[in-house]
Amino acid sequence: MPFDPNSSELRRRRFRPIPVRMLVPNMITLLAICAGLTAIRLSTEGRMELAVAAIVFAAILDGIDGRVARMIKGQSKFGAELDSLADFVNFGVAPGLILYFWQLHELNNGGWIAAMVFAISGGLRLARFNASIDDPNKPAFAANYFTGVPAPAGAITVLLPIYLAFLGVPMPPATLTAFYTLLIAFLMVSRLPVFSGKTVKMRVPPEMVLPVFVSVVFFVALLIGYPWHILSAGSVAYLISLPWGWKSYRDQERALAVQTQGAGAPMAAQAATPYTAPVADADNDDRPTHLH
Secondary structure, three states, X not given: OOOOOOXXXXXXXXXXXXXXXXXXXXHHHHHHHHHHHHHHHHHHOOOHHHHHHHHHHHHHHHHHHHHHHHHOOOOOHHHHHHHHHHHHHHHHHHHHHHHHHHOHHHHXXXXXXXXXXXXXXXXXXXXXXXXXXXXXXXXXXXXXXXXXXXXXXXXXXXXXXXXXXXXXXXXXXXXXXXXXXXXXXXXXXXXXXXEOOOOOOOOOOHHHHHHHHHHHHHHHHHHHXXXXXXXXXXXXXXXXXXHHHHHHHHHHHHHHHHHHHHHHHHHHHHHHOOOOOOOOOOOOOOOOHHHO
């Protein structure tokens, strides 16, 4: 049967309405992209405080869109690809350009290389994450860890020199800022296990709902009232916590190896034991002699 591009079945598939539950998380992701692009524009105009605030806002939206999609069952392949594109723009390109327009431009080509390496590292980190998301060889406990610093955390921590400058700390040399930028870029593409908290149950007991709600409101108020203090302390605390994530991963890896070896030892011993045919008792054997 020849292909008919105007067939009713094809038109029905082409114009099939998209469920609203799939549009909501994608709209949040598009809003995050707008925040990242706006941050780039603000940095070119020298309004660094607003530019950094736009990156933080994009990071908050990035943490919301996936949870909203899972909550309303609005996951889609299109949404996953759009989220990766948003992460590359918001947490790879935008922070690198903000740092370049803020101070790295003083190093001329060297500063541009540092900003470009950070942006490329963000893209490589996202590509590796997408490629390994369905890896069947990963142990079960590995689902609770990222491989390398995730892009949103990398974008927030790489802007630490700007937070400190907003607090009145003397601006570091441009060479030191470039070195710090390359360090965060290396952590993003490294094989360092980083605790993700994805498998931590978010179910709150009924008696703890009000204290948790008050704590969240208090934290948001602190972030609004003292943004650079909170972001500076959070970035430093996150970088200090990275060795603990690596240690936790190694401990679970060793425990799994010991458990696997312990379970395999009895099977190996059983396989190494040669088979011995049963021997009949000669005193109770009444078969003819020629069969012995």
